[in-house]
Amino acid sequence: xxxxxxILSMSLTAAVLSAACSEDPRYPLPGTGSEEEPEQxxxxxxxxxxxxxxxxxxxxxxxxxxxxxxxxxxxxGDAAGVDMVxxxxxxxxxxxxxxxxxxxxxxxxxxxxxxxxxxxTSTPDQPLSVAMADEDWDYISFQEQSGLSGIxxxxxxSLPHLVKWAKENAVNPDMQVILHQTWAFPQSSTxxxxxxxxxxxxxxxxxxxxxxxxxxxxxxxDIIIPVGTAIQNGRTSYLGDTFNRDDRHLEKTxxxxxxxxxxxxxxxxxxxxxxxxxxxxxSEYDAEIAQHAAHAAVLNPDEVTELAEYREPPAxxxxxxxxxxxxxxxxxxxETEDAGWNSVISxxxxxxxxxxxxxxxxxxxLDITKPFRNVNRxxxxxxxxxxxxxxxxxxxxxxYGHLETFQSKISGPAEITLRSLYKGQKYIFTFFSARDFTGxxxxxxxxxxxxxxxxxxxxxxxxxxxxxxxxxxxxxxxASKAIAPDEDGNIVIGITCGPENTxxxxxxxxxxxxxxxxx
Numbered sequence: 335x336x337x338x339x340x341i342l343s344m345s346l347t348a349a350v351l352s353a354a355c356s357e358d359p360r361y362p363l364p365g366t367g368s369e370e371e372p373e374q375x376x377x378x379x380x381x382x383x384x385x386x387x388x389x390x391x392x393x394x395x396x397x398x399x400x401x402x403x404x405x406x407x408x409x410x411g412d413a414a415g416v417d418m419v420x421x422x423x424x425x426x427x428x429x430x431x432x433x434x435x436x437x438x439x440x441x442x443x444x445x446x447x448x449x450x451x452x453x454x455t456s457t458p459d460q461p462l463s464v465a466m467a468d469e470d471w472d473y474i475s476f477q478e479q480s481g482l483s484g485i486x487x488x489x490x491x492s493l494p495h496l497v498k499w500a501k502e503n504a505v506n507p508d509m510q511v512i513l514h515q516t517w518a519f520p521q522s523s524t525x526x527x528x529x530x531x532x533x534x535x536x537x538x539x540x541x542x543x544x545x546x547x548x549x550x551x552x553x554x555x556d557i558i559i560p561v562g563t564a565i566q567n568g569r570t571s572y573l574g575d576t577f578n579r580d581d582r583h584l585e586k587t588x589x590x591x592x593x594x595x596x597x598x599x600x601x602x603x604x605x606x607x608x609x610x611x612x613x614x615x616x617s618e619y620d621a622e623i624a625q626h627a628a629h630a631a632v633l634n635p636d637e638v639t640e641l642a643e644y645r646e647p648p649a650x651x652x653x654x655x656x657x658x659x660x661x662x663x664x665x666x667x668x669e670t671e672d673a674g675w676n677s678v679i680s681x682x683x684x685x686x687x688x689x690x691x692x693x694x695x696x697x698x699x700l701d702i703t704k705p706f707r708n709v710n711r712x713x714x715x716x717x718x719x720x721x722x723x724x725x726x727x728x729x730x731x732x733x734y735g736h737l738e739t740f741q742s743k744i745s746g747p748a749e750i751t752l753r754s755l756y757k758g759q760k761y762i763f764t765f766f767s768a769r770d771f772t773g774x775x776x777x778x779x780x781x782x783x784x785x786x787x788x789x790x791x792x793x794x795x796x797x798x799x800x801x802x803x804x805x806x807x808x809x810x811x812x813a814s815k816a817i818a819p820d821e822d823g824n825i826v827i828g829i830t831c832g833p834e835n836t837x838x839x840x841x842x843x844x845x846x847x848x849x850x851x852x853x
Contacts, residue, residue, distance in 0.1 A: 352795075389601065392421040392465055393475040394496075396428045398516045400447065402561055408449045413611035421464050422447040427478035430492035434634065436462055437499045463503075470506040473557070473601070477514035480582050481527020483562075484541025489549035497553045498592060507711055515546045515635070517565040517577070517584070519595075521660035524637035525581040535575070539566050543636050557600065560635035560686060563680075564596040565589070567627035571644035573620065573683040579680060579698040581710075586667065586680045587615040588624050595628035605629060615669070615677060617685045617699075619648040647685065652823060653697040653754045657761070659690040661698070661849040662724075666731030667709045681706040681839045682752035688849075697754050698849075703826075704749035706733035706844070707740070714770045717808045722764065728846045729768060737831055747830035748844070755791075760816035761851035763789050763827065767804040767843040777838070781805065784832030785842040791817040791825040801832040804843040816852035 381504050389411065393399040395764035399422050405777045411418040423444040425432065436443055446460040448468075476496055482488040517526050518538035531538035536823050542562050550558055565577050565584070577589040584590050590611060599606040607629050613620035623644045630639035631813045669677030674691040713730035735745040755761065765787050771779035783804040788796040795815045802812045827847075831840040 342675040374458045388417045388419055389473075390419045390421075390469050390471045390506075391473045391475065391597075391601070392469070392471045392478070393512075393514065394433055394462070394465075395475065395477045395514065396424060396479065397426055397583055398477055398480060399475065399514065400424055401590050402514065402559075402597060404447060404449070404454075405586070406594035406611075407597050408452055409611045409613075410594055410606065410609055411602070412452065413609055414598075414602065414604055415606070416598075416602055418449070419469055419752055420449040421462070421465055421469065421471070423462060427479060429482055430460050430476060430496060431490065432677050433462075433476070434492045434495055437496065445693050448671065466503050467505065469513075470511055471504060472506060472559070473492075473510050473512050474500045474504060475512035475514050475559070476500075477516055478545075479527075480516060480519070481525065482532060483516045483570075484531060484538055484545050486545040486548050489545060490552060497555070511553075512544055512557045512559055513550050513555045514541060515558055515560050515562045517562040517851045518542060519582050520575050520578045522575070523578075523581040523665060524737045539563075539638075547636070557833075558635065559597055559600050560631040561593045561596045563630035563635050563638065564592050567630050567639045567641060568592050568623055571627070573621045573623060573649045573684075576682065576684070578680070585682070587613060587683060588620045591616050591621065592624040592627050595625050596631055599628055599632045614689075614739065615679060615683070615686060617648070617687055620685055650699060650754045653756045655697060656756045656759045657690065657696060657698070657849070657851040659692050659694070659699075660695060660851075661688050661690050662699070662728075663688065663849070664725075664728040665706075665733045665844050665846065666711070666728075668727060668731070668825040670725050670727035672725040672727065674819050675728065675762045678702075678733075681711075701751045701753065702748070703751045704747060705745070706748045706829075707735045707743070707745035710734045710769060710843065712770050714772075714785075714806070714808045717766075717768065719766060719809055719811045722766075722811060722848060724766065724846055727770050729766060730845075732768065732843040734769075734841055734843045734844040735829070736837075736842070737804075738838065740839040740841070747828055748842075749829070750827040752819075752825045752827070752849075753823060755819040755825060757821075757823055758820055761791075761825065762814055762816055762850045762852050763787075763825075764813040764848040764850070765800070765844060766807075766846045767802050767809045768807040768845050769804045769841075770791050771806055779805075781837040782834050783841055783843065784835040786830055786832035786845070787812065787814070788828040789814040789817050789825060790828070791819045792821075793817065801834070803834070 397452040408418050440461040440463050442459045442461045444460045446457045447453050518535045521535045579585045595606045607625045663676045665678050667679040669679050676688050682702050684701040688696050690696050711731045715741045717729045735748045767785040785804050800812050831842045
């Protein structure tokens, strides 16, 4: 019985017989046929347990599989009453050819990531055999390395062997194989693999669509998940070409959410539009975009659907409510789950409505109008800031940028714009910046990492009182004067390195921010 029907009806099916469940999986090198297998005694068949109503998916891939399945898919299922177990066999940057080699060697090369009952675990140095035997997977997914994702020949040389291996070694005899259609790079990408497509996004999208369809026909793939089409659909909205956090990976809020929505609808057959779950880091408007982009991709997987209703950003009305409680914002990844905190995990996040310390919507929206470079996870182990208790997830990581070359790039100053502030109120902003170098003897460890903030509304506040050396900082935060928003209800915060910064790359950091109503 089809597992999807079992999940939709939430009923149990009759047990089926399978001798394969009692045999150890074998991992011969594909296509050799040179070794004679020893005769094996076939055990008596044992009945397979009755269908447990759980949808079980194993993705064998890299960071693109992690982007699509590792963060929001389980929650979408939970909101719809669909229980899932999600496994990801992860090797960064891996191609189908590498997975093919690993079917022969069973090398312990994977980080086995698993989500079960909403809990995430990660076990390093695991072979494929461990994951294959761990669950009676309903689906096993493959995806090509991003730079090769639109080149049919790369699929043709490896995918037939991988599909044969998966079907021979799956515990579940009714397992179906999925081909994960990934996304085209952002037009600004400088990743080397983009040259395979003339450094043109639509050329890459068309090539991926064609290659995946041809590969599916070659090996009789059961299901294609059209994530690349969903991302391209989303790019027709006001969000534009912002669905990536770097040259190729998905942006961690609405980007990843769009991918998960696509997986959810394609696997369950349930329209994702209207699903009650969206992460707190994604606004309701942007969640609608993600859901519609995914739904349109499932309906029309080979062509881009224009999201005409979402070409303009959401209208923001004047805020007629003064802020009554402080607002706390954590910058960095992983996000904080502590009550009363807002988590900003994407370095170029826009349209994020802030909640106050009591969990109330404030009507204040945060846009990162000049992005940071990336996330730094080397925050202090403990801090003690007068008048401000922060969870470790807030001070333990940060966003950073730099004015000079670092890893072949210059990020420039960062900027945060707060919109829809109550015009009849003034606000005080407090900032905490920290980068831990304890135990390091590098040149950077002895450098001053002074970070400077500028707050601009009806007036501008800057100067020494808004500068802090982030190096090994465990106790100092800096606070602005009381600032009223400008005539549009905006306050702009600039973040850059201070004049005393001696780090060669001129790095600056932001871990946490507090917004308080001035008395």
